[in-house]
Every structure is written in structure tokens, then in C-alpha cells.
Amino acid sequence: MRVEITVNGQPHSREIEPRLLLVHFLRDTLSLTGTHIGCDTSSCGACTVLLDGVAIKSCTVLAAQADGCAVTTIEGLAGEDGLSPVQEGFRQCHGLQCGFCTPGMVMAATALLAERPDPTEQEIRNGLKGNMCRCTGYQMIVESVQWAAANGGAR
Amino acid sequence: MIPAAFSYVRAGSVEEALDELSRHGGAARLLAGGHSLLPAMKLRRAEPGVLIDIGRLRELSYVRADGDRIAVGALTSHRTLERDPVVAEQVPLLAAAARRIGDQQVRNRGTIGGSLAHADPAADLAGAVLALDGVLVARGPSGVREIPAREFFTGRCRNALAAAELLTEIRLPAAPGRSYAFEKFSRRALDWAVVGVAAQERPGGGVAVALIGMGPTPVRATAVEEALAAGTPAAEAARLAAQGCEPPDNAVASASYRAHLAEVLVTRAMAAL
Numbered sequence: 001m002r003v004e005i006t007v008n009g010q011p012h013s014r015e016i017e018p019r020l021l022l023v024h025f026l027r028d029t030l031s032l033t034g035t036h037i038g039c040d041t042s043s044c045g046a047c048t049v050l051l052d053g054v055a056i057k058s059c060t061v062l063a064a065q066a067d068g069c070a071v072t073t074i075e076g077l078a079g080e081d082g083l084s085p086v087q088e089g090f091r092q093c094h095g096l097q098c099g100f101c102t103p104g105m106v107m108a109a110t111a112l113l114a115e116r117p118d119p120t121e122q123e124i125r126n127g128l129k130g131n132m133c134r135c136t137g138y139q140m141i142v143e144s145v146q147w148a149a150a151n152g153g154a155r
Numbered sequence: 156m157i158p159a160a161f162s163y164v165r166a167g168s169v170e171e172a173l174d175e176l177s178r179h180g181g182a183a184r185l186l187a188g189g190h191s192l193l194p195a196m197k198l199r200r201a202e203p204g205v206l207i208d209i210g211r212l213r214e215l216s217y218v219r220a221d222g223d224r225i226a227v228g229a230l231t232s233h234r235t236l237e238r239d240p241v242v243a244e245q246v247p248l249l250a251a252a253a254r255r256i257g258d259q260q261v262r263n264r265g266t267i268g269g270s271l272a273h274a275d276p277a278a279d280l281a282g283a284v285l286a287l288d289g290v291l292v293a294r295g296p297s298g299v300r301e302i303p304a305r306e307f308f309t310g311r312c313r314n315a316l317a318a319a320e321l322l323t324e325i326r327l328p329a330a331p332g333r334s335y336a337f338e339k340f341s342r343r344a345l346d347w348a349v350v351g352v353a354a355q356e357r358p359g360g361g362v363a364v365a366l367i368g369m370g371p372t373p374v375r376a377t378a379v380e381e382a383l384a385a386g387t388p389a390a391e392a393a394r395l396a397a398q399g400c401e402p403p404d405n406a407v408a409s410a411s412y413r414a415h416l417a418e419v420l421v422t423r424a425m426a427a428l
Contacts, residue, residue, distance in 0.1 A: 001163060018163035018206070040156050042194060043345065048260055057260045060193050064163050065186075065210060108259065129344045130258025 003067040007032065008076030018064050023047045025063035026073060034074040034103050038132070045131030048104035049073050055111035057130070074103035077110065085152035086110050086145065095144030097135035105131050109145045114154035119145070158196035165208045169294060169321065172209050176319045177296055179205045185321065186210060187230055187269035190261055215268070215323060218242055227325045229268025233280070234259075236267060246327045248335035248355050252283035255337060258345045268322045271307070274314045275347070276403075277368040281308065282353035283337065285373050286365035289327045295320035308372035330355060336424035339367070340416050342407065349408045350416040352376075352396075354424040362428065369400040369417055379421055389425035396421040 004013045007030060014029055026032045026049070035058060038046030042060040049058045050072040058071075077084040086109045089095065096102045105128065112119060112127035119127065124145045125138070133141060166172035176183055184203035186192060187210055195201040209215070215230035218239045225245045227236070236242050236253035243250050256262055256270075256279050270280045271291065281304075284291075289304040296319050307315050316322060339351030351367040361384045364376040378399060382392035397414035404410035 017160065019158045019160055021157070024157075040197070042190065042257075042261065045258070045260065054263045055260045056264055060190055061264065062163075062186075062189065062193070064165075065189065065208065067165075111259065127259055130260045 001064060003063055005063065005066050005068075006070040008072060009070075016063050018062065020063045021059055022049070022051075022061040022063045022066050022071070023058035025066075026058060026071070029063075032073055032075050036100060036103055038100065038104075043130075043132070044101070044104070045108060045128075046101050046104040048107040048131065050107060050111060053111075053114070055108050072107070074106055077106065084110065084155055085148040086113065086154070089144040089146075089148035089151065090141075093140050093144040093147050095136065095141045096133075101131060101133045101135075105133065105141055109141075109148065110154050112154075113145070113149055117153045118149055121146070156197035158193070159199060159202040161196075161203055162205050163208065164205060166212065169209075169212060169214065169323065172207055172212070172321055173294060173296065173319065175205070175207045176321065179207075181318050183207050185272070187266045187272075188232065188264040189269075190257075190265040191269060191273035191275065209321070216266075220245060220329070221326075223329050225327045225329050227267055227327065229271075229322045229324060230266045231268075233257075233262035233265045233267070233270075236280075237262065245329040245331050246287060248287060248330070248337060248353060249280070249283050249327065251335065251337040252279040252353060255279050255339055255351075261345070267325060271325065272314055272316065272322050274308050274310075274312050274372070276308075276311055276370060276372050277347045277349075277351070278373070279337070279339065279348065279351060279353075279367065281373040282351055282365045282367040284325060284327070285375060286335075286353035286355045286363045287327045287330065288357075288363065289325050291322055292324040292326060293317075293320040294323050299323075301326070305375065311371040328358060330358060333358065334428045336427035338420040338424045338427070340420060350402075350413050350420060352417070352420040352424045354421075354428060356428060362425075364396075364421060364424070366396065366400065366417055366421075369397065369402045369413060371401070371403075374400060376417075376421065383425075390422055393418050393421040393425060 038044035183205040339348035378395035396417035402413035
């Protein structure tokens with residue numbers, strides 16, 4: 001089947017197998033490997049991307065379901081003026097160690113701030129419940145999101 | 156993990172979905188949010204030959220106040236249930252349960268109809284709909300029928316729908332201003348409930364109590380309800396929580412631990428009412 005999916009503002013039209021998962025469409029078909037595959041069972045959140053602005057786990061969505069939609073991946077966040085506030089927050093507050101969970105964390109945090117520009121610490125922890133980090137213990141991730149909230153938010 | 160190959164059809168209307176279901180018979184499965192079905196397909200626990208994608212049928216995504224009943228379209232997402240003002244005012248138990256499902260990403264995609272039709276015995280919304288005495292509306296080749304939630308869950312991941320039927324709506328008696336509670340215990344933050352309790356003060360008096368994770372289907376804790384109706388103190392009634400249940404005994408939790416959890420969670424739910 002043919003799908004037309006806009007990724008980071010760029011339209012892509014591809015012939016795919018219906019069983020192709022969105023995460024494989026991004027990584028294998030489009031070579032956008034910033035989106036990671038962690039658990040592959042919709043638990044860890046490493047594959048989080050925005051589908052029409054909404055955070056989803058791309059290992060549990062078919063590319064066919066994203067036909068005609070707009071996807072934003074980690075590669076699409078930075079603009080000409082540099083990193084997005086959430087990306088910069090992770091940099092400023094050391095919100096990562098190995099970095100494997102980071103693309104998913106950043107996308108989930110971006111969706112969270114789009115909805116709640118000024119979240120409490122508990123709201124940040126709830127919002128990132130679907131993203132696992134095995135390095136940091138989360139504290140510095142929460143601080144990174146707080147930094148982003150105070151410095152431009154979801155942009 | 157890659158699902159087995161299937162052919163994909165996107166339904167443009169409920170009628171089209173019903174036509175496709177009839178055409179393919181038992182070989183087809185309906186795909187709504189896909190958050191129960193796709194994981195099962197990736198594990199090859201489900202290998203449908205045809206997927207009928209109903210995810211874009213906006214006509215099935217709504218919350219409407221309809222007299223003293225609230226009608227919820229089957230494709231309404233958990234996220235919508237969490238925030239909808241009519242749900243918050245009329246059936247807040249449903250919002251409380253929706254809020255406890257998985258995580259923001261899962262709640263963005265998952266739908267109430269998909270969750271109920273999947274019929275996992277530990278599904279949060281199943282407990283809420285059962286405690287609310289909901290009625291499920293199914294459309295099929297021979298028309299529309301209503302199935303009470305008590306009759307809908309027929310076994311572990313089994314429901315009362317016929318092969319060519321589509322779940323379209325969930326009808327819930329409005330319960331504005333009546334107290335409710337939703338309690339669940341999970342091993343990790345985003346896990347399924349090991350055991351959960353949905354409790355709702357009923358319009359005619361008394362309390363409805365539903366349990367999840369305590370058997371092959373979600374169940375009403377009838378013994379607790381009857382004891383409460385007879386004036387038994389809540390803590391004493393809670394001791395009857397596991398009566399008549401056949402809780403699973405597996406790596407997640409032993410049957411006796413689940414029975415203990417049921418009592419503790421019912422006690423907490425009664426205290427929160």
C-alpha cells in the first residue's frame with residue numbers, strides 16, 4: 001500500500017507493507033534513527049514521537065495508521081535558532097547519561113509542555129510515566145523539563 | 156517484533172466497517188487505537204488475515220448527555236475521557252479510571268471501545284463501566300442490540316459480540332454528585348493493575364463495587380455489595396471482597412495475594428466514598 005506521511009515538515013510518499021510499524025518507517029525507510037527502539041512493547045517510551053502534535057509510542061502504531069498525518073521526531077525539534085527549549089534544558093541540567101531514552105523523553109516532555117506550560121513537579125513525573133530511564137534516577141530529567149518550562153516551553 | 160502479514164482496509168464509515176466484517180468473517184479484526192491488538196500481533200498471539208482500521212471514524216468519538224444517560228462513542232480516547240467536562244460532571248468514575256491507564260502516550264491512542272472489546276480482565280475502564288451498570292451497544296448485520304456490561308465479558312479476552320458485530324457506544328446512567336472511588340495496585344507505574352476496585356454510589360441507594368484482576372473477567376463484588384446494603388460496616392464488608400472470585404495465580408501475583416489486595420483496596424475505596 002502507499003502512504004503519504006509528513007515527517008518534520010517534509011512530505012514522504014512510500015510503498016509499504018501494511019504491517020510496517022511507524023518506528024520502522026522512520027528508522028529504516030526514512031533513515032531517521034533518532035527515534036529509538038527500546039522495549040518494543042509500548043512500555044519504555046524510547047520510540048515516542050508526535051503524531052499530529054500528540055505524543056505516541058511509534059512501536060505500537062502502524063505506518064498505515066499515520067497515512068496523511070504529520071509526524072515530528074527528535075530530528076525535527078531544533079530550529080535555525082538552535083536547540084528547542086526542552087533539548088536545551090536537558091543539556092543545561094544534565095538530563096541524560098547514556099542518552100538512549102533521551103529522544104523519547106524530549107518528545108514526551110515537549111508534548112507535556114505544549115499542554116501544560118507550567119507543570120508542577122508531580123505533573124512532570126506523571127507526564128513522563130511512560131518513559132523509562134535506567135541511568136539518571138529521573139531527578140535531573142525533571143529539572144531539565146522545569147528549566148524548559150521557564151525558558152520557552154514546548155516550542 | 157514484526158506482526159504476521161495481513162491485508163489492511165480503512166473503513167470510511169460504520170456501514171463500511173460492518174460490510175468488511177461480514178465479507179471477511181472470522182479472519183478480520185477491527186483496529187481502533189491498536190494498543191491492545193498491535194502488541195498481541197507483534198507477539199504473534201493474534202494473527203488476523205485482515206485488519207479493518209476504524210480508527211478514523213470520528214462519528215464514533217463523542218460524549219453526549221442523553222437525558223439521565225451519558226452516551227460515549229466507542230472510539231472516544233482515554234485522553235478525552237480524562238478531560239471531558241460531561242464525563243467529569245456526570246460519570247466522574249469513568250474519568251478517574253481513564254486517568255489511571257498506562258501513560259500519556261497510551262491514553263492518547265487507546266479507546267474505550269477497544270479496551271472493552273479486548274476484554275482484558277484487568278482493564279481499568281471495564282471495572283468502571285461494570286460498577287456504573289453500563290450498557291454496551293453493538294451494531295451488526297441484523298441491527299442494533301444492547302448488552303449489559305454484566306453480560307458482556309464472557310471470559311479472559313472474550314466478549315459477547317458476534318463476529319460481524321461492531322461495538323459502537325457505551326451508555327452509562329448519569330451519577331452526578333454521587334460519590335465514587337477507583338483504587339488499583341500495580342507493580343510498576345505504567346503496569347496493568349494486579350487488582351483494582353471501582354466503586355460507585357448508586358442512584359437508588361447502595362454501592363456498586365467492581366473488581367479487576369480477580370478472575371477471567373472483571374466481576375461485581377456481590378457479597379460486598381449485599382453486606383453493605385444490609386448495614387455491615389465497610390471494613391467488615393471488605394473482608395468478603397474475594398468471595399466467589401477465581402483470582403489468577405501467576406508470576407505477577409499469587410491468588411492469595413490478590414485476594415488480600417482485593418480486601419485492602421475495597422477498604423480504601425469505601426473510605427474514599
